[in-house]
Amino acid sequence: MLTQTCDLANQKTSKVQVAVVHEATILASTGELKATTIRDQVRRGLVHAWYFLPAVETLGLPESVVDLHDLHTVPKAVVERLVAAGKRVGRLVTPFREHLAQHFAVTYMRIALPEPYETRP
Numbered sequence: 001m002l003t004q005t006c007d008l009a010n011q012k013t014s015k016v017q018v019a020v021v022h023e024a025t026i027l028a029s030t031g032e033l034k035a036t037t038i039r040d041q042v043r044r045g046l047v048h049a050w051y052f053l054p055a056v057e058t059l060g061l062p063e064s065v066v067d068l069h070d071l072h073t074v075p076k077a078v079v080e081r082l083v084a085a086g087k088r089v090g091r092l093v094t095p096f097r098e099h100l101a102q103h104f105a106v107t108y109m110r111i112a113l114p115e116p117y118e119t120r121p
Contacts, residue, residue, distance in 0.1 A: 001079065002104055005097070008076070016079050020070040021053065024063040038065065049107045051100050059090050066100065068107045
């Protein structure tokens with residue numbers, strides 16, 4: 001879930017933004033990302049719109065990659081029902097949560113200039 005925690009806690013939204021998460025080995029085996037790219041660049045946050053999540057063995061979660069190209073808006077009530085039914089798998093803790101939020105922002109932010117820079121012929 002990419003929606004800011006404070007917006008959820010303060011009831012400031014009725015919808016949440018989510019992104020698809022892929023197992024890193026599946027991305028590598030299908031050729032969508034090379035294993036070396038995941039290992040050397042995605043882990044360091046150097047690849048646009050892909051965010052690495054380490055394995056969490058205690059929860060049975062493999063190394064994964066958040067695909068910020070594949071975003072969805074879901075009613076908050078749907079997420080609340082899933083959590084109530086025990087479908088919550090894990091969560092990012094600070095500062096990793098903020099690091100993902102920053103990667104999301106850098107992926108989608110655009111700074112509008114009042115007019116383009118002039119160029120010389």
